[in-house]
Amino acid sequence: MQHLYIRTLNRVQEVNFTKFLVDKDGQVIKRYGTTTSTSAIMDDIKKEI
Numbered sequence: 001m002q003h004l005y006i007r008t009l010n011r012v013q014e015v016n017f018t019k020f021l022v023d024k025d026g027q028v029i030k031r032y033g034t035t036t037s038t039s040a041i042m043d044d045i046k047k048e049i
Contacts, residue, residue: 023048 019032021044029048032041 021045021048 017034019036019038019041020028021030021032021041023029030041030044
C-alpha cells in the first residue's frame with residue numbers, strides 16, 4: 001500500500017485521516033491523531049472561532 005506524506009510543524013506526517021486545526025491565516029496550531037474523534041476536538045475548534 002502506498003502512503004502519502006506531508007510536511008507540517010517541521011515533521012513529516014503520514015496522511016491517514018490525521019486532523020489539523022488551523023487558524024484564520026491557515027497556520028497549523030494543533031494536530032490530532034487518526035483515532036481522535038471530531039467531537040473530541042470541538043472545544044479547541046470553538047476557541048479558534
